[in-house]
Amino acid sequence: MSTHDIIKQFEPQQHNLLHILHALQDANPANYLTEEALEQTARHLGVTKSSVYGVARYYTMFSLKPRGKFIIRVCASAVCELLKVNEVIEALEEELQIKIGETTKDGTFTVEQSECLGQCQEAPSMMINDKVHNNLDRGRIRKILQEYRS
Ligand code: FES
Numbered sequence: 001m002s003t004h005d006i007i008k009q010f011e012p013q014q015h016n017l018l019h020i021l022h023a024l025q026d027a028n029p030a031n032y033l034t035e036e037a038l039e040q041t042a043r044h045l046g047v048t049k050s051s052v053y054g055v056a057r058y059y060t061m062f063s064l065k066p067r068g069k070f071i072i073r074v075c076a077s078a079v080c081e082l083l084k085v086n087e088v089i090e091a092l093e094e095e096l097q098i099k100i101g102e103t104t105k106d107g108t109f110t111v112e113q114s115e116c117l118g119q120c121q122e123a124p125s126m127m128i129n130d131k132v133h134n135n136l137d138r139g140r141i142r143k144i145l146q147e148y149r150s
Pocket residue numbers: 075076077078079080081115116117118119120123124125
């Protein structure tokens with residue numbers, strides 16, 4: 001479906017902005033919002049391009065640059081931090097050979113930090129796309145990544 005077709009599914013009302021941005025990002029295999037998508041959204045809603053950019057930049061779930069097929073969001077909030085999320089991040093960086101904020105060369109994984117995922121009772125936690133993974137340690141990280149690779 002084209003960018004235009006996706007945007008047309010929504011009434012041209014400002015309260016649809018987040019819905020449109022989500023739909024556009026989800027439809028992009030590289031998991032990000034293109035400049036063209038933002039411009040067309042602004043035109044459809046009758047708002048300025050800068051206001052759409054502002055929203056897209058404000059929310060961490062949106063990206064303005066290409067990302068991997070799987071977005072790994074590691075919680076870096078207080079409880080996870082207490083429960084050694086740093087070791088989880090180290091394990092991910094070693095396994096994937098990238099740093100937080102980067103995408104693997106094959107375009108499979110992007111690792112990002114996130115705020116609390118609401119999983120504190122089973123921390124440390126991360127999400128891969130829409131799925132939550134809890135009680136993380138080095139061994140679990142390795143196993144989870146293998147599942148996604150296959
Ligand atoms: S602090 Fe990490 S899930 Fe809540």
